[in-house]
Amino acid sequence: MVKMTLNEIGKDLTSEELLELDAAEKLNIQFDEDSPEMTLEMLKQFKSVNRQNRTKQTVSIRLSPKALAFAKAYGKGYTSFLSRLVDAALDDDNIVKKCV
Numbered sequence: 001m002v003k004m005t006l007n008e009i010g011k012d013l014t015s016e017e018l019l020e021l022d023a024a025e026k027l028n029i030q031f032d033e034d035s036p037e038m039t040l041e042m043l044k045q046f047k048s049v050n051r052q053n054r055t056k057q058t059v060s061i062r063l064s065p066k067a068l069a070f071a072k073a074y075g076k077g078y079t080s081f082l083s084r085l086v087d088a089a090l091d092d093d094n095i096v097k098k099c100v
Contacts, residue, residue: 056083071085
């Protein structure tokens with residue numbers, strides 16, 4: 001998923017498309033039976049379901065400045081990158097033996 005602001009994508013849009021987006025931004029949200037407005041209770045249930053399905057655990061680790069800079073160079077999602085990197089390293093016996 002890539003999130004972009006209108007300023008970031010505005011360069012690639014025609015003036016007509018920009019006008020359409022401006023008009024859409026001013027429209028009121030229309031809720032219906034297929035897409036009702038979320039109540040506070042509904043939002044709480046949604047959040048708890050997400051937590052139940054979480055497969056990763058949140059932990060704190062200490063990294064060298066070099067390791068952190070390397071991971072952050074990959075941009076947003078660098079913590080997921082680090083997780084995949086650790087998983088790959090743990091699957092390689094030579095790397096595990098070298099680091100023990």
